[in-house]
Amino acid sequence: LPYAAEQSTQVIALPDSQKDGYSPVFRNKISEKSLFSNFHPKIQTAYDIFNYSLEQYRDNDCLAYRKQSLDEETNQLEFDEYYTYLKTYEVDKLRSQIGSGILYLINNTNDNSDLARIDVNNFIVTLFFPSCYQWVLVDLACQAYSIVNTALYSTLGSESSAYILDVTKSPIIFLEKSKIKKILELKNEKSINSLKILISIDDLNMDLDYDLFNECYNSGVLLYDFKTLIKIGKENLLSHIPPNRNSTYTISFTSGTTGVPKGVVLTHVNAIAAFTSNRCVIHNPESNYKKLKYINILPLAHILSRNHITFEFSMGSTIYFPHNPNNPKTFFEDIKIVKPSHIIFVPRICTRLEMGLKSKLTSSKLLNGLVNYKMNKLREEEYDSTKISHFFYDNLLFNKIKKQFGFDNLKMMIVGGAPTPKQTLEYLSAVFGCGFIQGYGMTESHSAICQTVFNYGKTFGTNGVIGPSCEIRLRDVVELDYSWEKNRSGEILVRGPLIFKGYFGKEENFGFDDEGWFGTGDIGTLDENSNVLIVDRIKSFFKLSQGEYIAIEKVEAVYINNNTIINQLCIYGDSNESYLVGLIGLDADYLSKILNVSDKALESLSKESVIGKLNKVDIRTKILKQIEGNVKGMGLQGFEKIKNIYLDVEPFSVDNKMLTPTLKIKRHEVQKAFKEKIGELYKEGKLAIDSKL
Structure with a gap:
């Protein structure tokens, strides 16, 4: 493994599988007879994957982090300028010590008659801290001792966090130490009596943190730090309690745009099926595993990130973590130190890189000509990034650009979370000389439904072909004019071993039809090469007065991906109106330029004053003209373009209940909160920016 691209990109329709209202059932040809559920007979669980890594790469650098220390003069944390490494065998020891420590504390807590008893054979560990090497260690410890875990994250908000707990x-x-008081407040306010133990990943000092220890004790909670937990585990070491295939691996809570978070129950069957699908399709960016360097900047609370960590273990990669995972603005500082061979980005980072590069390179005919040469060469070579190097041009320009970003050794970028424009992938592939992988999945599928093949032209710029661990079919959505017979499209239904079995606390078949198909809620199409292309969410369509349907998330993505000044965007369409209006949250970095004031003058203005100045007609007209100019040629129809806008600074947040914890727009809440503003925009009519719009 992996299979050759020519093999893994062939999709077949199962004979006699089409029925009214649906497409045929599609599978990857390599799993035509039977869907793949495991990589190797000896690898049945996520626990087995790390054991395989331990056997193959025992002395390899496995996890890497930058040590921190407290500057006594400034009382600020300082970080080493280099990385410290944990070898695979050291990670193995630590997972045993952490897992043993957890079980010891749970059993020891039960010895205290003042505390409610915990079922030591059936409890859930919660991780509530950002992506770092300790997160992976705790996850591995849970796997080794068949402990189920779940995650909270900083954007959840108190109500959702309390619900999950x-x-x-x-x-x-x-x-983190900084979150302890917040959790204690939550426990006391919501009477979360099940919570008994807190483990700070940051070091604690009994003297300096006496008040914190005392506050925990008074709340009926025992407080330890990570180092103490490891010491306890080392002194009370237990043999592993390996999971089986049907054991629950994790419960991943997803927050939809309505209702409480749903807990997706994922088993080791799901984890291994997703891993197997990746191993069958993804080609290593480096032939020598010692050169594989991956830096994880995605939140480990999301299943795509965890899925990929497992994949990295199997390849023997060194996995690096940013020194300050809470601050994305510092990530490139770490990337420049690591010089990774591959990395995962979200589309927003890719489009910002593209626009930042274009702003500097397009002003020079020479430099712009070199980029165009590379892009044409990339297309000629069918998107194989290994065939576009040019000794003179690379040394003149492209190697210098790569060095500025820390991409000296970058061979592959993986993009996940949402579709990325093909032209963005083309541009970055040409400039950085790297290949791309883009896919489609969801938490319920352990993130791995389909993906493109690295350096393979037939899948480039799409969401890729169906993986070998699932099958899909499309359900006609006639009311939105999507059907297999008419336009090879419909709602994506998925089935197979990587699909979860149900939501935590709900009946087993919730969300599934009678034949076991799970409805994703996503509208997709299949192109001539059987690549999946995501159109939008079913529930995200608007119908305008002239009868046109608007795939609103697709339209929003076009505007956001092509306009760096847009930080947040919610587009609205009224069925009694013929055009769209937009509520825009501007990037704060651009405010002084937009208002033509100095940064100092901007700081002296209240938020209300800033918003008032932004919404003067001349400013709104200027901004709308700018953002419309940037989406020209991006494929939007006239009725899909915004005709009037309201400008704000971070109008939507988790706290005001207009964003989900995963930062998706809650349209119903936004429409309620901005009902008056939306009405004013329609009353005002279209802004006169171009007579052709």
């Missing part, structure tokens, strides 16, 4: 009855939380 309540339904899971989690007795133990791993968290």
Whole structure:
């Protein structure tokens, strides 16, 4: 493995599988007879994957981090300028010590008659801290001792966090020191009596942190730090309690745009099926595993990130973590130190890189000509980035650009979370000389439904072909004019071993039809090469007065991906009106330029004053003209373009209930909150920016 691209990109329709209202059932040809559920007979669980890594790469650098220390004069954290490494065998020891420590504390807590008893054979560990090497260690410890885990994250908000802690009855939380008081407040306010133990990943001092220890004790909670937990585990070491295929691996809570978070129950069957699908399709960017360097900047609370960490273990990669995972603006500082061979980005980072590069390179005919040469060469070579190098041009320009970003050794970028424009991938592939992988999945599928093949032209710029661990069919959505017979499109239904079995606390078949198909809620099409292309969410369509349907998330993505000044965007369409209006949250970095004031003058203005100045007609007209100019040629129809806008600074947040914890727009809440503003925009009519719009 992996299979050759010519093999893994062939999709077949199963004979006699089409029925009214649906497409045929499609599978990857390599799993035509039977869907793949495991990589190797000896690898049945996520636990087995790390054991395989331990056997193959025992002395390899496995996890890497930058050590921190407290500057006594400034009382600020300082970080080493280099990385410290944990070898695979050291990670193995630590997972045993952490897992043993968890079980010891749970059992020891039960010896205290003042505390409610915990079922030591059935409890859930909660992780509430950002992506770092300790997160991976705790996850591995849970795998080694068949402990189920779940995650909270900083954007969840108190209501959702309290709900998750309540339904899971989690007795133990791993968290940052700075979050301890917040969790104690939550426990006391919401009467979360199941919570008994807090583990700080940051070091604690009994003297300096006496008040914190005392506050925990008074709340009926025992407080330890990570180092103490490891010491306890080392002194009370237990043999592993390996999971089986059907054991629950994790419960990943997803927050939809309505209702409480849903806990997706994922088993080791799902984890291994997703891993197997990746191993069959993804080609290593480096032939020598010692050169494989991956830096994880995605939140480990999301299943795509965890899925990929497992994949990295199997390849023997060294996995690096940013020194300050809470601050994305510092990530490139770490990337420049690591010089990774491959990395995962979200589309927003890719489009910002593209626009930043274009702003500097297009002003020079020479430099712009060199980029165009590379892009034409990339197309000629069918998007194989290994065939576009040019000794003179690379030394003159492209190697210097790569060095500025820390991409000296970059061979592959993986993009996940949402579709990325093909032209963005082309541009970055040409400038950085790297290949791309883009896919489609969801938490319920352990993130791996389909993906493109690295350096293979037939899948480039799409969401890729169906992986070998699932099958899909499309359901006609006639009311939105999507059907297999008419335009090879419809709602994507998916089935197979990588699909979850149900939501935590709900009946087993919730969300599935009678034949076991799970409805994704996503509208997709299949192109002539059977690549999946995502159109939008079913529930995200608007119908305008002239009868046109608007795939609103697709339209929003076009505007956001092509306009760096847009930080947030919610587009609205009224069925009694013939055009769209937009509520825009501007990037704060551009405010002084937009208002033509100095940064100092901007700081002296209240937020209300800034918003008032932004919404003067001349400013709004200027901004609308700018953003419309940037989406010209991006494929939007006239009725898909915004005709009037309201400008704000971060109008939507988790706190005001207009964003989900995963930062998706809650349209119903936005429409309620901005009902008056939307009405004013329609009353005002279209802004006169171009007579052709």
